[in-house]
Amino acid sequence: MANIQVHDKVFEPYLNAEEIQEKIVAIADTLNRDYQHKKPLFIAILNGAFMFASDLFKCINIEAEICFIKLASYKGTKSSGQVITAIGLDTDLVGRHLVVLEDIVDTGKTLDAFLPQLRNQQPASLTIAALLQKPDALLYPLEVQYVGFKIPDKFVVGYGLDYNGLGRNIDRIYKLVE
Ligand code: 5GP
Numbered sequence: 799m800a801n802i803q804v805h806d807k808v809f810e811p812y813l814n815a816e817e818i819q820e821k822i823v824a825i826a827d828t829l830n831r832d833y834q835h836k837k838p839l840f841i842a843i844l845n846g847a848f849m850f851a852s853d854l855f856k857c858i859n860i861e862a863e864i865c866f867i868k869l870a871s872y873k874g875t876k877s878s879g880q881v882i883t884a885i886g887l888d889t890d891l892v893g894r895h896l897v898v899l900e901d902i903v904d905t906g907k908t909l910d911a912f913l914p915q916l917r918n919q920q921p922a923s924l925t926i927a928a929l930l931q932k933p934d935a936l937l938y939p940l941e942v943q944y945v946g947f948k949i950p951d952k953f954v955v956g957y958g959l960d961y962n963g964l965g966r967n968i969d970r971i972y973k974l975v976e
Pocket of ligand 1: 846900902903904905908909952953954955960
């Protein structure tokens with residue numbers, strides 16, 4: 799498989815479509831087992847997780863719901879730093895079993911800032927399923943219960959992940975050539 803160019807950078811093939819799909823089936827099998835009779839609510843984080851969420855949800859064969867949210871981060875008016883708001887989260891979360899779907903967990907900063915907002919609404923449980931995780935880049939105390947691939951701390955594109963807006967439509971994952 800050949801390298802590709804996205805904007806000014808060259809990327810090399812890293813994970814092919816078959817291995818991604820196999821991994822998604824394996825994660826779904828585990829979720830089908832762990833969440834049987836719990837009617838989980840999957841919360842997919844846009845934009846990056848749309849493809850992972852779609853393929854994963856097709857393999858979920860228990861009673862389950864899904865919603866898609868967008869996280870907007872902005873600087874607080876005071877020195878409180880980053881504030882994260884969730885757009886599109888209008889379901890009642892009290893007593894629900896939540897599974898947050900992420901494309902990739904890098905430093906963990908985004909989820910570390912956002913998850914307390916979910917916990918505040920008293921769900922019955924809360925876990926994270928991420929297609930990719932960069933364990934070496936993790937800076938926040940975040941436990942990712944369901945991980946597809948643990949990858950080195952390198953920038954990747956494809957399968958929903960972009961580089962400056964491009965590359966999301968590719969059905970496999972490419973790694974930056976440095
Ligand atoms: P974190 O808050 O965990 O540091 O970063 C999470 C977000 O950063 C991901 O949801 C994703 O949007 C972006 N991100 C982190 N690493 C990569 C990467 O290697 N490639 C791309 N395209 N996005 C990344």
